[in-house]
Amino acid sequence: MGYGGDMRVKIRFFAAPREAMGMGEIEQVLPAGATVGELLDALTAQYPVLVPYAGFIRVAVNRVYAGREAELHDGDEVAWLPPVGGG
Amino acid sequence: MGYGGDMRVKIRFFAAPREAMGMGEIEQVLPAGATVGELLDALTAQYPVLVPYAGFIRVAVNRVYAGREAELHDGDEVAWLPPVGGG
Amino acid sequence: MKLFEVTTKSISVDEVIARLADPAIGALTTFIGVVRNNSEGREVLYLDYEAYPEMAEEALRQIGDEIRARWKTIREVTIVHRVGRLEIGETAVVIALSAAHRQETFDALRYAIDRLKEIVPIWKKEVWKGGEEWKSEQ
Amino acid sequence: MKLFEVTTKSISVDEVIARLADPAIGALTTFIGVVRNNSEGREVLYLDYEAYPEMAEEALRQIGDEIRARWKTIREVTIVHRVGRLEIGETAVVIALSAAHRQETFDALRYAIDRLKEIVPIWKKEVWKGGEEWKSEQ
Numbered sequence: 001m002g003y004g005g006d007m008r009v010k011i012r013f014f015a016a017p018r019e020a021m022g023m024g025e026i027e028q029v030l031p032a033g034a035t036v037g038e039l040l041d042a043l044t045a046q047y048p049v050l051v052p053y054a055g056f057i058r059v060a061v062n063r064v065y066a067g068r069e070a071e072l073h074d075g076d077e078v079a080w081l082p083p084v085g086g087g
Numbered sequence: 088m089g090y091g092g093d094m095r096v097k098i099r100f101f102a103a104p105r106e107a108m109g110m111g112e113i114e115q116v117l118p119a120g121a122t123v124g125e126l127l128d129a130l131t132a133q134y135p136v137l138v139p140y141a142g143f144i145r146v147a148v149n150r151v152y153a154g155r156e157a158e159l160h161d162g163d164e165v166a167w168l169p170p171v172g173g174g
Numbered sequence: 175m176k177l178f179e180v181t182t183k184s185i186s187v188d189e190v191i192a193r194l195a196d197p198a199i200g201a202l203t204t205f206i207g208v209v210r211n212n213s214e215g216r217e218v219l220y221l222d223y224e225a226y227p228e229m230a231e232e233a234l235r236q237i238g239d240e241i242r243a244r245w246k247t248i249r250e251v252t253i254v255h256r257v258g259r260l261e262i263g264e265t266a267v268v269i270a271l272s273a274a275h276r277q278e279t280f281d282a283l284r285y286a287i288d289r290l291k292e293i294v295p296i297w298k299k300e301v302w303k304g305g306e307e308w309k310s311e312q
Numbered sequence: 313m314k315l316f317e318v319t320t321k322s323i324s325v326d327e328v329i330a331r332l333a334d335p336a337i338g339a340l341t342t343f344i345g346v347v348r349n350n351s352e353g354r355e356v357l358y359l360d361y362e363a364y365p366e367m368a369e370e371a372l373r374q375i376g377d378e379i380r381a382r383w384k385t386i387r388e389v390t391i392v393h394r395v396g397r398l399e400i401g402e403t404a405v406v407i408a409l410s411a412a413h414r415q416e417t418f419d420a421l422r423y424a425i426d427r428l429k430e431i432v433p434i435w436k437k438e439v440w441k442g443g444e445e446w447k448s449e450q
Contacts, residue, residue: 015224015297016308060295063229079226079295083310086223086230086255086296087207087267087287102362102435103446147433150367166364166433170448173361173368173393173434174345174405174425187325191344197400200348203341203421206329210338210412262335274348276425283341284418 005032007074011043015082017057020049030072036061037068039078050080057082092119094161096126102169104144107136117159123148124155126165137167144169177252178234180227180296185254185265193252194272201276203283207267209260213309216302223257223266226295230255233294237286241271244285245278251286255296266298315390316372318365318434323392323403331390332410339414341421345405347398351447354440361395361404364433368393371432375424379409382423383416391424393434404436 006029013021030039036059044050059066060079072078093116100108117126123146131137146153147166159165175193191202209221238251248271255267269286271279290296291311299308313331329340347359376389386409393405407424409417428434429449437446 012226014226014295015299018224060226060229063226063232065293079229081226081295082297082308083312084291084293084295085298085308085310085312086225086294087291087311099364101364101433102437105362147364147367150364150370152431166367168364168433169435169446170450171429171431171433172436172446172448172450173363173432174429174436174449187329187342191325195401197349200346202344202346204325204344205414205417206340206342207414208338208340211335263333276343276345276422279343280418280422284414287414 006030007032007034007072009039009072009074009076009078011039012077012079014079017050017053017080017082020053021047034072035068036066036070036072036078039072040068043080053082093117094119094121094159096159096161096163096165098126098130099164099166101166104137104140104167104169107140108134121159122155123153123157123159123165126159127155130167140169176231177250178231178238179254180225180230181254181256182258183256185256185268187265187268190252190254190268191270194250194270196249196272198274199249199272200274201279202270202272203276203279205267205269205283205287206265207287209262209264209266211262213300216300218262219301219303220262221260221266222299222301223255223260224297224299225255225257227257229295234290236293237289240289241282241286245282247273247275247278248282249273253286253290255294257296314369315388316369316376317392318363318368319392319394320396321394323394323406325403325406328390328392328406329408332388332408334387334410336412337387337410338412339417340408340410341414341417343405343407343421343425344403345425347400347402347404349400351438354438356400357439357441358400359398359404360437360439361393361398362435362437363393363395365395367433372428374431375427378427379420379424383420385411385413385416386420387411389424391428393432395434
């Protein structure tokens with residue numbers, strides 16, 4: 001649940017951007033109704049170390065790939081996913 | 088080594104024709120210079136149980152596939168090979 | 175017994191294919207990804223795999239669903255991916271497909287590993303003497 | 313350690329792929345043929361495989377040579393075929409191919425099993441309740 005019209009989302013980082021951030025997870029408070037794109041813009045403004053990665057990532061919301069226009073909700077788990085390399 | 092101008096070859100049988108023959112191996116004496124085709128004709132004449140299989144076999148001489156025209160030599164191992172079914 | 179798994183433990187192919195045991199199957203194909211000692215001319219010391227494990231297992235399951243939707247003769251799919259530090263020669267991933275008959279298992283197998291490298295949130299860091307790099311085929 | 317073998321013993325996929333151990337490989341594909349409980353609508357009780365073993369091992373080696381001549385990226389091939397009585401679910405054959413990169417291993421794997429069924433002197437008898445038959449795809 002948000003408070004004062006805001007909402008709180010969890011953001012998870014992996015691989016190179018995780019190393020650049022020095023942590024795998026943060027929480028971010030956003031205005032209710034914010035989109036993935038607005039979150040990404042807020043993150044790169046707040047954490048300049050993320051800027052070099054921002055052009056190459058995909059985003060998952062609650063473990064499902066999502067576009068910049070997707071609307072976020074309180075309690076969502078957002079993942080900042082650099083190009084994958086399994087196998 | 089042949090004797091009296093004849094030669095001796097070993098013939099091996101597998102799968103259905105082996106069962107029909109009741110044995111996996113026989114020896115056959117042939118005139119020197121006989122071919123695979125001549126051996127097959129001699130075998131089907133001598134062992135009528137082989138006749139139903141004769142149209143479908145391949146032959147190997149000393150473990151290498153060979154045609155009817157291949158010439159046999161004393162001591163050769165000839166295999167009477169029904170359609171294979173490995174895997 | 176999970177068909178789609180991210181694990182830190184070493185992987186046995188025999189154990190993975192046992193997950194598909196089924197008296198009606200006649201053919202299994204597997205892809206096994208192993209740690210190679212070189213990459214783009216560099217001598218690799220080891221690899222470090224990292225996953226978003228909850229999402230990775232869901233993405234692996236999605237690949238299984240896609241395969242069974244596309245190739246109706248594929249009976250079952252299992253994919254096990256290891257994470258953590260892996261040494262040269264160790265197995266990073268095993269994909270196994272089962273079917274009554276073999277014909278479609280080869281294309282489906284190729285699809286499985288290509289798709290894994292596209293959508294599954296797992297990352298690989300190559301470590302060589304004096305450096306390291308996160309690698310992707312994307 | 314033979315790369316091309318006809319054996320009466322049960323086959324472990326892990327043991328077979330260990331025959332290809334090589335720090336320069338990154339991808340292995342395997343085909344595993346297992347005994348299915350049905351064939352053409354009949355309930356199969358077991359299979360009986362018979363080989364011309366000396367020639368069969370040479371024919372398996374020939375398949376390996378053909379593959380490495382045709383697909384230059386294939387590093388090594390191993391094929392182990394079991395003979396004798398095999399029960400439902402048991403492994404009859406394991407084919408494994410290794411390469412630095414995976415791209416050509418799928419077509420080569422399909423070729424290996426197709427070719428095995430063409431040229432390798434091994435025979436399979438299906439035994440069902442009340443009957444039996446030697447089977448071939450040829």
